[in-house]
Every structure is written in structure tokens, then in C-alpha cells.
Amino acid sequence: MKFRPFVLLTMALASLSGFPVNAAQTQSHDPETGTTTWQTRVHGVTLLLTQIPPDPARAFYFNRGFPLQAVERYATACVFMTVLRNDAAPGELSFRLDDWRVQSEGRTQPPTSVEAWMEQWQALGLTEAAQIAFRWAQFPPEQEYAVGEWNQGMLTTGLPPGSRFDLIARWTVAGKTFEGTLENVVCAR
Amino acid sequence: MSFVRAESRMKQGLFTFMLACMAAFPVAVAVAAADLPPLTQGLTQIAEPKPAPALRLVDLDGREHDLADLKGKLVVVNFWATWCPPCRREMPSLESLRTRLDKHGLVVLAVDVGEDADTVFSFSGQLEPAPNFPLLLDQDSKAMQRWKVKGLPTTFVIDPQGRVIYRAVGGREFDSPAMIEALLALTPNH
Missing domain, CATH: 3.40.30.10 (Glutaredoxin)
Structure with missing residues (x-):
């Protein structure tokens, strides 16, 4: 098989660490649930966000003993089912959600932290069972994934329903920082 | 009880009932059809x-x-x-x-x-x-x-x-x- 020089150059560039290999973002809509999923694969890592509309979020937490006030506060905080998966990174990755960024209308902030929510639930006097369910249903605040490892959990941006934003996810492999971005993501209404 | 308060209570009761009904299906349903990652086959x-x-x-x-x-x-x-x-x-x-x-x-x-x-x-x-x-x-x-x-x-x-x-x-x-x-x-x- 023969390769043209520019093809070889492209392949060589693609093999360099830091080059956004397979970084194309995809978007799909599920007519059955009415939700949209945004997904990208970059540096051997898959990042995926699926809208969780307010009604299913309300149902989930109401069913776990949350009072209406708490249910409403969370369900309207722009909730996403989030997946980060190490498919083929050059080693074990680690991340902290505090390092991720949500960019919307010129403002940049990290996703709402699990700790911030837990403080609210404690202040509201939620039962231990409700707090445990909440804590472990969230996307992990920090985690390490060897190749093949992944988690799926809920993540909130704190933006109003219908907001548009970019999510920048960051992780490190062997001390080197990588980024994956999902652009023009929309909070469910 | 005033009509407004009665209506408010009725609405709250209806809302609670609706949530209870929705609770019958988990949030997983809302994302079930999403393109979820395959289950891994290694350890x-x-x-x-x-x-x-x-x-x-x-x-x-x-x-x-x-x-x-x-x-x-x-x-x-x-x-x-x-x-x-x-x-x-x-x-x-x-x-x-x-x-x-x-x-x-x-x-x-x-x-x-x-x-x-x-x-x-x-x-x-x-x-x-x-x-x-x-x-x-x-x-x-x-x-x-x-x-x-x-x-x-x-x-x-x-x-x-x-x-x-x-x-x-x-x-x-x-x-x-x-x-x-x-x-x-x-x-x-x-």
C-alpha cells in the first residue's frame, strides 16, 4: 500500500500527543424521550452528555424521599447524564470536576459541585437515605480510569433551562493535561 | 379555607400525585435510548x-x-x-x-x-x-x-x-x- 506524502504527514501529526484525534462532535436526538445527546471522542476518551429534562429528574428524586422544594431546585438546574470513558488513552487518566468549565454567555464556571448540593440538602434536613442516593447518583467529583473504565452519573451546570453552553472537560494522563470540549450544548426545558 | 388556598392545596396535591406517578419510571428511561458506551469486557x-x-x-x-x-x-x-x-x-x-x-x-x-x-x-x-x-x-x-x-x-x-x-x-x-x-x-x- 502506498501513501502520499501529505497523508503520511497527517498521520504523523495525528500520532503526536495533544493532537485532537477523532475529536469530531456528534449530536443525536431521541424522539421517544425528546432528549438530545452530545458526544465527542478525543485523545482516546469518550465524553457524552444527555439531557435529563426536569420531569424525569423530579420523578427520580421525589421517589427517593426528596421534598418538593429540593426536587424543584435540582430538577431545574440543567441536569445531564454524563459519561466519561477511557477507551484508549495512553494510560490511566484522572480528573477533578473542579477543573472542568462551563462557558455560557461570556461567563465561565465549573459545574455545580456535589459538595455544594450536599450542603443544601443537609441544611434542608434531608434523610440520610436521600442524601446517599443523591451522592452516588451524581457523576463522581474525582476519579481515575484505566483503559476500559468509565462512569455514568448526573451533572448540573446550574444554568437556567434552555441555556446554551460549552463544556470543557479536563483530565491528566501521566502528569499531562488533556481537554475535550462539547460545544453548543442546550439545557433541557 | 379560602378558595385560593384550597386551589393552591389542590394544585400541590395534584403535583405530588403526578410526581408519584412519574416515579414509577426511573430517570434511566429518559436516557435509555442514548448512545451509551458498551459494557467493558476487561478488568x-x-x-x-x-x-x-x-x-x-x-x-x-x-x-x-x-x-x-x-x-x-x-x-x-x-x-x-x-x-x-x-x-x-x-x-x-x-x-x-x-x-x-x-x-x-x-x-x-x-x-x-x-x-x-x-x-x-x-x-x-x-x-x-x-x-x-x-x-x-x-x-x-x-x-x-x-x-x-x-x-x-x-x-x-x-x-x-x-x-x-x-x-x-x-x-x-x-x-x-x-x-x-x-x-x-x-x-x-x-
């Missing part, structure tokens, strides 16, 4: 195996199970919850794994986090195949914390000497040929 080897943390919990019938009593067996410890979508996806494959390898000395313990016996029992009845391994209750999540689990599901493989030799963060296809072969080689009676 992550622990570079320096260490003795497993203590694990002594009751099952759905109130019977106590102690990991320390399972020395000499290959034990798969799976932390999960009924509301966790990848946990639900992988659970039937754990039973399939147990069916194939129990005669070789493999034992599965599934530790449910933060839920009561009724909830877990109700869910397990929906599974096909139904789990025939102990479903343990870690209602205060203390065991999960002791095992330093950061997300669900997380699974550990404990060798016959009681050491943690493999881990799996995220959903697995435990009955894939590769997994069966790898775990069979670790069983005491293979």
Missing part, C-alpha cells in the same frame, strides 16, 4: 495486591455474610444500586458468570448502596436471569467508603488469599468469553 489488574477491606453485611433475608469466611474462594464483590443504569445493565451477566464458574470456586457478592431490602427485592424480581448470589445491604454506605469506591458500579476481584487483585470501574459484561476465561484461570478449582 484492571491491581499492581500491588493488598488484603481486601472488611466486608460484613446482611442480605435481603437478614442473614449475615462475611468476606473473611470466603478465604480459598475467588470472590467478585460488586457495588451497585437499583437506580444506576450501568449496574442494571451488567447485573444479569454477573449471574451468568456465577452460573458458569461457581463449581470452580467463584463466589459473587453484590453490595447495594443506600437502599432498603424491599426496594432491592422488588428490582431483583425484574431481572432475567434472577440473581442467585447474595444481595447485601450497605444502607449507610460505610462499606462503600471503606472500599474507597468513587462511582457505581465498581467491582473488585478478591483472590483465594483474600487480596484485591483486579478492579472494574463502570459497567462490565461479566459473561463475555474473555472475562469467563480470565476469571476461570484465577479460580481455585480450575
